[in-house]
Amino acid sequence: MALKSFVEVRPDSHFPIQNLPYGVFKPAPNSVPRPGVAIGDYVLDLSEIASAGLFDGPILNNSSDVFHQPNLNRFLELGRPAWKEARATLQKLLSSTEPTLRDNANLRQKALVLSDNVELLLPIAIGDYTDFFSSKHHAKNCGTIFRGPENPIPPNWFHIPIAYHGRASSVVISGTDIIRPRGQSHPTGNSPPYFGPSLKLDYELEMAAVVGPGNELGKPVDVNQAAEHIFGLVLMNDWSARDIQAWEYVPLGPFLGKSFGTTISPWIVTLEALEPFSCDAPKQEPPPLPYLAEKISKNYDISLEVLIKPAGQKDSTVVTKTNFNHLYWTVTQQLAHHTINGCNLRPGDLLGTGTISGPEPESYGCLLELTWNGQNPLSLKGTTRKFLEDGDEVIITGYCKGNGYNIGFGTCEGKIVPSHP
Amino acid sequence: MALKSFVEVRPDSHFPIQNLPYGVFKPAPNSVPRPGVAIGDYVLDLSEIASAGLFDGPILNNSSDVFHQPNLNRFLELGRPAWKEARATLQKLLSSTEPTLRDNANLRQKALVLSDNVELLLPIAIGDYTDFFSSKHHAKNCGTIFRGPENPIPPNWFHIPIAYHGRASSVVISGTDIIRPRGQSHPTGNSPPYFGPSLKLDYELEMAAVVGPGNELGKPVDVNQAAEHIFGLVLMNDWSARDIQAWEYVPLGPFLGKSFGTTISPWIVTLEALEPFSCDAPKQEPPPLPYLAEKISKNYDISLEVLIKPAGQKDSTVVTKTNFNHLYWTVTQQLAHHTINGCNLRPGDLLGTGTISGPEPESYGCLLELTWNGQNPLSLKGTTRKFLEDGDEVIITGYCKGNGYNIGFGTCEGKIVPSHP
Ligand SMILES: [Ca+2]
Ligand SMILES: [Ca+2]
Ligand SMILES: [Mg+2]
Ligand SMILES: [Mg+2]
Ligand code: NI
Numbered sequence: 001m002a003l004k005s006f007v008e009v010r011p012d013s014h015f016p017i018q019n020l021p022y023g024v025f026k027p028a029p030n031s032v033p034r035p036g037v038a039i040g041d042y043v044l045d046l047s048e049i050a051s052a053g054l055f056d057g058p059i060l061n062n063s064s065d066v067f068h069q070p071n072l073n074r075f076l077e078l079g080r081p082a083w084k085e086a087r088a089t090l091q092k093l094l095s096s097t098e099p100t101l102r103d104n105a106n107l108r109q110k111a112l113v114l115s116d117n118v119e120l121l122l123p124i125a126i127g128d129y130t131d132f133f134s135s136k137h138h139a140k141n142c143g144t145i146f147r148g149p150e151n152p153i154p155p156n157w158f159h160i161p162i163a164y165h166g167r168a169s170s171v172v173i174s175g176t177d178i179i180r181p182r183g184q185s186h187p188t189g190n191s192p193p194y195f196g197p198s199l200k201l202d203y204e205l206e207m208a209a210v211v212g213p214g215n216e217l218g219k220p221v222d223v224n225q226a227a228e229h230i231f232g233l234v235l236m237n238d239w240s241a242r243d244i245q246a247w248e249y250v251p252l253g254p255f256l257g258k259s260f261g262t263t264i265s266p267w268i269v270t271l272e273a274l275e276p277f278s279c280d281a282p283k284q285e286p287p288p289l290p291y292l293a294e295k296i297s298k299n300y301d302i303s304l305e306v307l308i309k310p311a312g313q314k315d316s317t318v319v320t321k322t323n324f325n326h327l328y329w330t331v332t333q334q335l336a337h338h339t340i341n342g343c344n345l346r347p348g349d350l351l352g353t354g355t356i357s358g359p360e361p362e363s364y365g366c367l368l369e370l371t372w373n374g375q376n377p378l379s380l381k382g383t384t385r386k387f388l389e390d391g392d393e394v395i396i397t398g399y400c401k402g403n404g405y406n407i408g409f410g411t412c413e414g415k416i417v418p419s420h421p
Numbered sequence: 422m423a424l425k426s427f428v429e430v431r432p433d434s435h436f437p438i439q440n441l442p443y444g445v446f447k448p449a450p451n452s453v454p455r456p457g458v459a460i461g462d463y464v465l466d467l468s469e470i471a472s473a474g475l476f477d478g479p480i481l482n483n484s485s486d487v488f489h490q491p492n493l494n495r496f497l498e499l500g501r502p503a504w505k506e507a508r509a510t511l512q513k514l515l516s517s518t519e520p521t522l523r524d525n526a527n528l529r530q531k532a533l534v535l536s537d538n539v540e541l542l543l544p545i546a547i548g549d550y551t552d553f554f555s556s557k558h559h560a561k562n563c564g565t566i567f568r569g570p571e572n573p574i575p576p577n578w579f580h581i582p583i584a585y586h587g588r589a590s591s592v593v594i595s596g597t598d599i600i601r602p603r604g605q606s607h608p609t610g611n612s613p614p615y616f617g618p619s620l621k622l623d624y625e626l627e628m629a630a631v632v633g634p635g636n637e638l639g640k641p642v643d644v645n646q647a648a649e650h651i652f653g654l655v656l657m658n659d660w661s662a663r664d665i666q667a668w669e670y671v672p673l674g675p676f677l678g679k680s681f682g683t684t685i686s687p688w689i690v691t692l693e694a695l696e697p698f699s700c701d702a703p704k705q706e707p708p709p710l711p712y713l714a715e716k717i718s719k720n721y722d723i724s725l726e727v728l729i730k731p732a733g734q735k736d737s738t739v740v741t742k743t744n745f746n747h748l749y750w751t752v753t754q755q756l757a758h759h760t761i762n763g764c765n766l767r768p769g770d771l772l773g774t775g776t777i778s779g780p781e782p783e784s785y786g787c788l789l790e791l792t793w794n795g796q797n798p799l800s801l802k803g804t805t806r807k808f809l810e811d812g813d814e815v816i817i818t819g820y821c822k823g824n825g826y827n828i829g830f831g832t833c834e835g836k837i838v839p840s841h842p
Binding site for chain 1 (some may be wrong): 455457493523548549554564567575577580581583584585587588589590591593600602603604605607613621638641662665668669670671672673674675676677678680681682707708710711712738758759761762763764765766767770840
C-alpha cells in the first residue's frame with residue numbers, strides 16, 4: 001500500500017508524501033527566510049524540525065544548521081548521502097503511522113504552516129546560471145526560422161550539449177512581474193536599428209537542474225557520477241525578447257534578449273522523488289564521444305504544460321503540451337560537458353535544459369515556434385497572440401503521474417508589465 | 422608640489438599615494454581576509470584603520486564595518502560619495518605631513534604590512550561576470566580569421582557594445598595556475614570532432630570594470646550616470662581555447678572555450694585615481710542611439726603590455742604593447758547598454774572590456790591575432806610560439822604615466838599547467 005501522511009493530501013495534489021520538494025519561505029512578512037518542504041496544502045518548516053532535534057541521522061545530526069539558513073546552498077553542499085537521510089527522516093516524520101510530529105500539537109502548530117499564508121522565496125543563491133539547448137525539435141524549429149530550412153541544426157549540435165552562460169542576477173521566483181525589456185532591434189534590409197520596448201516578447205518552457213555539491217576548478221565530473229551533483233529539478237521560464245535577440249546574438253550569443261528576467265518555480269523536486277518516473281533517454285546517433293557516453297542514460301516522464309491568461313481575461317488557455325522526455329541530451333550529460341574543460345560548478349548553480357519542444361505543433365515550447373515567428377497568430381479564448389502583450393500571464397506547470405498520486409512541480413508564473421517610461 | 426607619503430615609494434612604483442588601489446589580503450596564512458590599499462611596497466590594512474576609528478568622515482563613520490569583510494562588496498555598495506570619502510581619509514593619513522599614523526609606531530606596526538609577506542585574494546565576490554567585445558581592431562581581426570575578409574565586423578557591432586555572459590565561478594586571482602582545458606574540437610571538413618587537451622590555448626589582454634552600487638531589476642542606468650556605478654578597473658586575462666571555441670560557438674556564443682579560467686589582477690585602481698589620465702574616446706560613426714550617447718565620452722590613457730615567459734626559460738619577452746584608449750565603446754556605454762533591458766547589476770559584478778588590440782601588429786592583444794591563428798609563429802628569445810605551451814607564463818601589466826609618478830595596476834599573471842590525465 002502506498003505511503004500516506006497524517007497531513008491530509010488531496011488526490012490531485014502535487015505534493016504528497018512521495019514528493020517532499022524543498023523550498024525557502026517566510027512564515028510572516030518580518031520573519032527570517034528558512035527552508036521547508038511542501039506537503040499537501042502545508043509547508044513543513046525545517047528550521048523548527050532541526051530545532052526540535054529531529055534530524056537525528058548520522059550526517060544531519062551534526063549539520064542541522066543547514067536548515068537555519070536563508071537558502072538551501074549549505075544543504076546542497078552536503079551531497080546525496082545527506083539528501084537521502086533528510087528524505088528518510090521527513091518521510092518517516094510525516095507518515096500516518098509515526099506519532100512524533102502527528103501527536104505533538106505544539107510542534108505541529110509551529111512547524112506546519114498553511115502554504116497560502118507564507119511567502120515563497122528563491123530557494124537558492126545562484127552563483128552561475130547556464131542555459132542549454134537540448135531539445136532537437138526546438139533547435140530545428142529555431143534554426144529554420146532564423147537561418148532557413150537547409151541544415152537548420154548546426155553540425156556541432158549532435159556532438160555537444162550546446163549552452164550559453166546566462167544572467168544569474170535576474171533569476172526571479174514564480175509570481176514576480178516581468179517588466180517588458182527595451183532595446184535595439186533591426187528590421188530586415190539596410191535601415192538603421194530602432195530602439196523601444198520589445199515587440200516580440202516570448203516565454204520559453206524549460207526545466208532546470210539545481211547543482212550540489214559541485215567540483216573543484218580543473219577537476220571534471222565523470223558523466224556516470226554526474227547525477228550525484230544534481231539535487232533536483234525546477235520549472236523555468238526563460239523569457240526571451242526575440243527582436244532584441246535576433247539583432248544582438250551574432251557572434252557572441254544571446255545577451256540582453258534574455259537577461260531581463262528568468263523565472264523559476266519555488267519547489268525543487270528531488271531526483272529521489274523523480275526516480276520512479278525515469279525512462280530511457282533517446283538513442284543518440286552519432287554516438288557521443290566517450291566523455292559523454294553514459295552507462296545508463298535516463299530521462300524522466302514529466303508532463304509539462306504552458307497556459308496563457310491574456311490581459312483582461314478570466315480564462316487561461318493551454319498553449320503547449322509537452323514532456324521532459326523529449327530532451328536529446330540528458331541533464332547528466334549537460335553537467336559532465338559543462339565541467340569537461342575544468343569549469344567548476346558550485347552548490348546552487350542552475351542548469352536550464354533549453355526550451356522543451358516535442359515533435360507535434362502543440363508541443364512547441366515557445367511562441368516563436370507556435371506562431372512561427374508571428375506568421376500564424378495563436379487563437380486563445382476570445383483573442384489571438386503573435387507574442388506576449390502587457391498584462392498577459394504565463395503559467396507553466398508539470399507533474400509525473402504515479403500510481404494513486406502525482407509528483408508535481410507546482411507552477412512557475414509571471415505577468416508581463418509595461419516598460420518603465 | 423606633488424602629494425607625498427611618509428611611506429617610502431620608489432619612483433617606478435605602481436602604487437604612490439596618488440593611486441591607493443583596493444585589494445583583499447591575508448597578513449598571515451591563518452588570518453581572516455580583509456581589505457587593504459597598496460602604498461609603495463606595503464599594504465595598509467583597512468580593518469586596522471577602521472578599528473582605530475580613523476574613518477571619521479560622515480558616511481564611513483557609521484559604516485566602517487565594510488572594512489571588516491572578506492571582500493569589498495559592502496564598500497562597493499555604498500557608492501561614490503563613500504569611495505571619495507575613503508580616498509580623502511587615506512590620502513591624508515598616508516601623507517608625509519600628517520602625524521596620526523606616521524608618528525604612531527604601534528598602529529603603523531599593525532596596519533602597514535610588507536606586500537611580500539601577504540597573500541592577495543580575489544577582492545570581490547563576483548555575482549555575474551560579463552565580457553564585452555569593444556575593440557574594433559580585435560573584432561576586425563577575429564572576424565577576418567574566423568569568417569573571412571569580406572565584412573569581418575558584423576553590422577550590429579557599430580550599434581551595440583556586443584557582449585556575452587561569462588562564467589563567474591572560474592574567475593581567479595593573479596598567480597593562480599591555469600590548467601589546460603580539455604574539450605572537443607573539429608578540424609576542417611567532414612571528419613568527426615576529436616577530444617583532448619586544447620591545442621590552441623591563448624591569452625586575451627583585457628581590463629575589467631568593477632561594479633558598485635548597481636541597479637534594481639527593471640530600472641536601467643542612464644549612460645551619463647554610469648560612471649557612478651564603476652568603482653575602478655583591474656587587468657584581466659580572458660584565457661581562451663581557440664579550438665574549443667571555434668567548434669562550439671555557433672549559435673549561442675563562447676562557453677567552454679572560456680569558462681576554464683579568467684585571471685584578474687589583485688588591485689582595483691579607482692576611477693578617481695585614473696581621472697588625470699582620462700582622454701577623449703574615439704568618435705563613433707554612425708552615432709550611437711540616444712541611450713548610448715554620452716555628454717562626455719571618456720577613455721583613459723593606460724599603457725598595457727603582455728609578456729610571455731616560455732617554459733624553461735629565464736627571460737620573458739614583450740609580445741603585446743597597446744593602450745586602453747583603443748576601445749571604441751567606453752566602459753560607461755558598456756554599463757548603460759547592459760542595463761537598458763532592465764538587467765540588474767550588483768556590487769562586485771565584473772565587466773570585461775574585451776581584448777584590447779590596437780591598429781599596429783605589435784598591439785594585437787592575443788596570440789590568435791599575433792600569429793594569425795597559428796600561421797605566423799611568434800619569435801620569443803630562443804624559441805617560437807603559435808599558441809601557449811605547458812609551463813608558459815603570461816604576465817599582463819599596465820600603468821598611466823603621471824608627472825613624477827605612475828598610476829599602475831601591478832601585474833596579472835598565470836602559468837599554464839598540463840591537463841589532468
Ligand atoms: Ca532558453
Ligand atoms: Ca574576451
Ligand atoms: Mg531569461
Ligand atoms: Mg576566461
Ligand atoms: Ni553568472
